[in-house]
Amino acid sequence: MQYVKRPFSQGTIHYPDDTTGTITLVKAGIPEDAPWSICAYAHENANFPCDSTLDQLYDADRFEAYRELGEFSVEQAMSWLTKSSRGESHPPALAEPDVTVSRHPAPKGRRPVAEASPQ
Secondary structure, eight states: OOOBSOSEEEEEEEOTTSOEEEEEEEOOOOBTTSOHHHHHHHHHOTTTTOOOTTOOOOOHHHHHHHHHHHHHHHHHHHHHHHHHHHTOOOOGGGSSOSEEEEEEOOOTTSOOEEEEEEO
8 A cells, every 4th residue: 555645735826817825636545644444444455545436336334435535635634724824834744835826818718727837
């Protein structure tokens, strides 16, 4: 099983009107500090949390593992946002945003496109 540093990524989004905001992406990944029940399920199920979307027949254990991972990941992201808004520090490896996103106006008749660039 491979661990992720954190199950979310945050950065700054820049809009054409010169306003900015924070963008957060939460993705299924298991950090080392995940609850033991998530880690135990992952050790028993090699594809977790990357099961194919073609396989949508979830038993109770699989459903609960994904639900718990989602809840844990969102709680981690919200905690990060809360600390950032209070000006509290983060561990050095996680202190910088992962990406900066610029939103460009779309050509007439097309949807706007957001570009992400690593920092």
